[in-house]
Amino acid sequence: MQKTWNLRNIILLTLISIICGIIFFATGFIYNSLSLMLTPFGLAPFANDILIGLWIMAAPLASFIFKAPGASILSEVLGSIVEMFLGGQWGAATMIGGFIQGIASELGFTLTKYKHYDWIGIISTTLTTTIITFIWDCFKNGYSAYSIHMLILLFITRMISIFIFGGILTKLVTNMLTRSNVIK
Amino acid sequence: MDPALKLITILIIAIEISFTQNLILNFIIIIVSLLILILNKISLKSLLYIFLVPIIPAIGIYAAQLINGSTNYGIILATRVYAYVFLGTTFTKTASIKNLIFTLEQNCKLPAKFAYGVLGAFNLTETIRKEIKQIKLAAAMRNVHLTFFSPTLYFKSIMSALNWSNLLAEGMTSHLFVEDSPRTHFKNININKLDYVKMIIIIFLVQIVLIKF
Amino acid sequence: MATLTIKNLKFNYANNKMPIFNDVNLNFAPKTLSIIHGPSGCGKSTLLKIIARLYPKYNEGISSGKIFLNQKDINLINELSFRKQIAMMFQNPNQQFCMQNGYDELIFTMENLQLPKDKISKKINEAIQFGNTSNIIYHPFDTLSGGEKQRVALSIIYAINPNIILLDEPFASVDYETRQILIGKLNQLKNMGKTIIVVDHDLSLYEKIFDNLIIYNNNTFKSISYKASIRKFEEFQISPAIKCSIPNKQPITLELKNISINNGDKKLIQNNSINFYQGYTTLITGKNGSGKTSLFNTLIKMHPFNGEIRLNQKNIRKIRIAKYYKNIGIVFQDSNKQFIKLTVKEEIQLSIKKHNYKLFSTIEIDNFIKNLGLESLLDQVVYSLSEGQQKKLQILSMLIMGHSVLLLDEPFKGVDLKSIEVINDMIKLAKTRGQTQIIISHQRYELKELVDFHVTLSNRKLEYKESF
Numbered sequence: 001m002q003k004t005w006n007l008r009n010i011i012l013l014t015l016i017s018i019i020c021g022i023i024f025f026a027t028g029f030i031y032n033s034l035s036l037m038l039t040p041f042g043l044a045p046f047a048n049d050i051l052i053g054l055w056i057m058a059a060p061l062a063s064f065i066f067k068a069p070g071a072s073i074l075s076e077v078l079g080s081i082v083e084m085f086l087g088g089q090w091g092a093a094t095m096i097g098g099f100i101q102g103i104a105s106e107l108g109f110t111l112t113k114y115k116h117y118d119w120i121g122i123i124s125t126t127l128t129t130t131i132i133t134f135i136w137d138c139f140k141n142g143y144s145a146y147s148i149h150m151l152i153l154l155f156i157t158r159m160i161s162i163f164i165f166g167g168i169l170t171k172l173v174t175n176m177l178t179r180s181n182v183i184k
Numbered sequence: 185m186d187p188a189l190k191l192i193t194i195l196i197i198a199i200e201i202s203f204t205q206n207l208i209l210n211f212i213i214i215i216v217s218l219l220i221l222i223l224n225k226i227s228l229k230s231l232l233y234i235f236l237v238p239i240i241p242a243i244g245i246y247a248a249q250l251i252n253g254s255t256n257y258g259i260i261l262a263t264r265v266y267a268y269v270f271l272g273t274t275f276t277k278t279a280s281i282k283n284l285i286f287t288l289e290q291n292c293k294l295p296a297k298f299a300y301g302v303l304g305a306f307n308l309t310e311t312i313r314k315e316i317k318q319i320k321l322a323a324a325m326r327n328v329h330l331t332f333f334s335p336t337l338y339f340k341s342i343m344s345a346l347n348w349s350n351l352l353a354e355g356m357t358s359h360l361f362v363e364d365s366p367r368t369h370f371k372n373i374n375i376n377k378l379d380y381v382k383m384i385i386i387i388f389l390v391q392i393v394l395i396k397f
Numbered sequence: 398m399a400t401l402t403i404k405n406l407k408f409n410y411a412n413n414k415m416p417i418f419n420d421v422n423l424n425f426a427p428k429t430l431s432i433i434h435g436p437s438g439c440g441k442s443t444l445l446k447i448i449a450r451l452y453p454k455y456n457e458g459i460s461s462g463k464i465f466l467n468q469k470d471i472n473l474i475n476e477l478s479f480r481k482q483i484a485m486m487f488q489n490p491n492q493q494f495c496m497q498n499g500y501d502e503l504i505f506t507m508e509n510l511q512l513p514k515d516k517i518s519k520k521i522n523e524a525i526q527f528g529n530t531s532n533i534i535y536h537p538f539d540t541l542s543g544g545e546k547q548r549v550a551l552s553i554i555y556a557i558n559p560n561i562i563l564l565d566e567p568f569a570s571v572d573y574e575t576r577q578i579l580i581g582k583l584n585q586l587k588n589m590g591k592t593i594i595v596v597d598h599d600l601s602l603y604e605k606i607f608d609n610l611i612i613y614n615n616n617t618f619k620s621i622s623y624k625a626s627i628r629k630f631e632e633f634q635i636s637p638a639i640k641c642s643i644p645n646k647q648p649i650t651l652e653l654k655n656i657s658i659n660n661g662d663k664k665l666i667q668n669n670s671i672n673f674y675q676g677y678t679t680l681i682t683g684k685n686g687s688g689k690t691s692l693f694n695t696l697i698k699m700h701p702f703n704g705e706i707r708l709n710q711k712n713i714r715k716i717r718i719a720k721y722y723k724n725i726g727i728v729f730q731d732s733n734k735q736f737i738k739l740t741v742k743e744e745i746q747l748s749i750k751k752h753n754y755k756l757f758s759t760i761e762i763d764n765f766i767k768n769l770g771l772e773s774l775l776d777q778v779v780y781s782l783s784e785g786q787q788k789k790l791q792i793l794s795m796l797i798m799g800h801s802v803l804l805l806d807e808p809f810k811g812v813d814l815k816s817i818e819v820i821n822d823m824i825k826l827a828k829t830r831g832q833t834q835i836i837i838s839h840q841r842y843e844l845k846e847l848v849d850f851h852v853t854l855s856n857r858k859l860e861y862k863e864s865f
Contacts, residue, residue, distance in 0.1 A: 005298075007297045007301050007356065008455060010302065011301045011304055011305045011348075011349040011352055011353060012349035014305035015305050015348060015349055016342060018308075018309055019316065019338070019341045019342065022313055023316070023332050026332065035240050035241060035244045038244065039240075039243060039247045042247050042248045042249075042250060042251025042252045043248065043252075044241070044247060045248050054332060081281070081284075082281070082305070084272055084275070084276055085276055085280075086309060090269065090272070091268045091269040091270070091275075092194050092198035092269075092272040092275070093198060093202075093272070095195060095198075096198055096199060140202045142249060145252075145254050146248075147252060150252055169335060169338070173335045175335075176335060176339040176739060177339060180780045181411075181412060182342075182343065282496075282497070282501070300505070303495060303496070304495030307494070307538075310539055317699070318734060321722070322734055322736075324719060324722040325726045325795075325798065326794075327751040327798075328737055336737060340737075351487075351489065352495060354446070354451045354492065355487060355493035355495070357454075358449060358484060358485040359493065359495075359506040360506055361495075361505075367509055367511060368508050368511050368512060368513060368514065370507065370508055371504075
């Protein structure tokens with residue numbers, strides 16, 4: 001892949017974000033029903049944390065495909081601009097969230113010096129994404145007011161979700177792409 | 185107002201309401217946004233949509249605070265959800281992605297390959313949506329049901345994205361788009377000084393509300 | 398004015414030792430129109446894209462040999478000045494626009510050309526006038542038909558004002574009238590001194606304006622004499638009809654009642670009724686852009702329609718999606734879209750495991766694999782196969798599924814003659830075991846043995862005919 005951020009790859013990166021967005025929005029009803037079920041117990045935030053992995057998936061996916069610095073951030077930032085115009089339901093929060101998630105995921109690859117597009121990279125990016133997005137939600141979604149037990153449970157839920165979607169699923173997808181000689 | 189400045193203004197406001205707890209500010213944002221949207225002749229359907237879509241998360245977050253946190257905070261969080269959505273809609277209904285990208289290219293030195301690459305990809309959204317639908321259909325005809333959990337769905341979609349990114353890049357190249365080569369502009373987009381003043385006033389007003397109430 | 402010369406050109410796709418073509422030596426002079434003609438998969442589009450310097454830029458293949466533009470090696474020309482001299486129109490009208498409408502795309506192109514502001518409006522007006530596109534230039538591309546998009550594309554090419562114009566199957570999704578109009582425009586451009594090179598598998602309407610016919614033969618492209626060309630054109634136009642019968646009270650599988658199908662604001666089929674019969678193979682033919690593929694998309698519930706369609710007496714609007722796709726299957730024109738798994742073996746095994754109805758025995762399937770030449774490819778990744786190999790695998794996998802109705806969209810595209818026989822045998826065997834088949838194909842001769850009935854789609858009407 002000659003120069004990483006050439007026209008072709010910029011289009012591809014944006015399309016990957018769009019794909020993840022389209023698949024994510026198709027699960028809207030899962031979020032809604034999950035949220036409705038949990039609301040009477042005051043546990044609706046769990047709906048958010050169960051599905052967050054799917055929401056942030058474009059970032060690790062892009063990093064695994066392009067294996068280059070900036071892939072995570074760019075995919076989230078470009079993706080959030082596009083999603084806002086496509087009518088993403090979170091409006092202005094989409095963009096700030098996108099930026100924060102992009103940095104969070106990118107940091108995991110930076111810490112492993114952009115050399116680990118393997119399980120070490122996955123663990124690293126899962127940790128940075130979980131921690132940073134959790135801190136953001138402490139403010140944005142008022143997690144700071146919850147009891148310590150609920151916070152721990154939310155944190156673990158989030159980590160598992162990010163590991164499953166941003167880690168395992170991403171790895172499976174990139175394995176298929178590697179086997180079909182599309183990426184190296 | 186220039187789309188880039190408008191975006192910055194909205195992002196600053198959104199960040200501020202994320203880190204502060206001010207019910208009045210949330211309401212002001214919702215009401216002002218609503219007024220702007222009505223003045224811009226938003227359709228009843230879109231209006232209904234932005235009222236209904238945030239309802240489940242707003243109630244969910246409110247109930248969570250009611251039961252596991254603090255009630256007052258719950259109201260702030262629920263109205264905040266609406267404030268985000270109204271702010272975002274105000275932006276998207278009064279600015280187009282095309283104009284945003286144009287001003288970013290001309291005034292913020294965004295490289296043209298990013299500007300037009302993203303715009304081109306954005307205009308492919310419907311095509312990609314159809315391709316994803318077709319991937320699911322091809323699988324269904326083999327009695328395989330692809331969901332958001334299936335690696336195959338992502339794999340096939342990315343294969344299709346790969347194909348389309350090559351095709352579109354070829355198309356743009358043959359319309360003389362050469363990376364890093366200078367281009368002229370048919371429409372010069374200059375940011376009006378008044379727009380800066382507007383932005384500063386809006387942000388200033390937000391600070392006053394935050395301090396006073 | 399520009400002359401283009403190709404010397405000893407050869408091209409290999411990545412991961413493929415066999416060159417797709419070899420020893421290509423051609424010359425294109427100003428004020429001429431050349432047609433490159435050959436079966437699908439022979440590499441004619443690839444040749445065009447190499448000339449346009451899009452390959453190997455957007456393809457990881459390897460080319461050797463040289464191409465000269467006015468005696469200068471094209472790879473030594475600065476990219477922008479090269480692009481100003483060569484413009485290209487693509488087969489897929491959707492791939493050539495990054496903006497939302499023709500007007501914006503024209504501006505985008507003129508800005509890339511580095512034209513000053515005041516000259517852009519003038520250029521745009523001239524281009525709109527040339528392409529006769531004033532009524533569609535502001536319309537979003539997704540509301541335009543294939544033909545309208547190609548008219549816009551031609552306007553843009555006019556605005557670029559290149560010396561050489563390349564067209565890659567430009568009329569694949571265009572109706573006959575638009576084809577006529579566009580070929581007329583090409584003639585106009587030719588008379589202005591342009592060098593025009595068209596890749597097309599359909600030769601109709603070029604007869605009066607072409608100067609040079611280039612044919613694919615023995616792994617290379619060669620210009621043939623004027624006399625030989627005229628023979629080729631005649632061959633193309635008058636191929637004798639093959640007799641078939643008109644259905645008569647056979648049991649009905651698919652019943653289309655007063656259906657209308659549109660594509661955007663273009664009417665494709667209007668208030669038409671027709672039946673398809675159980676255990677028979679029906680061929681559907683019609684001009685490019687007449688709506689054959691849209692009809693197939695309608696039958697698989699991917700395209701809206703008015704009227705009623707019944708499958709085994711049941712309204713298809715009332716059949717659940719999952720159940721519907723157990724009964725009706727489609728072999729897509731683009732093989733890549735069909736595959737679910739990674740290797741040839743996995744793909745076949747998936748069908749064996751998930752079939753709806755056991756049409757073939759294990760021994761029969763093994764024989765098909767052998768006869769299609771897929772045996773040595775079992776562990777290969779499906780995406781690394783040639784177009785013909787993909788097609789064979791795709792048809793085999795879909796036949797094994799045992800749908801009661803199977804739609805096949807251009808099933809012989811890129812397939813060699815020997816394999817066509819094997820495919821015919823497979824399809825026939827499936828039919829004798831009860832499958833209903835509907836085929837869209839331009840290759841009538843290859844279908845001789847297979848087709849029972851023939852339906853034409855013309856003037857927005859589907860009709861049974863006695864020959865094809």
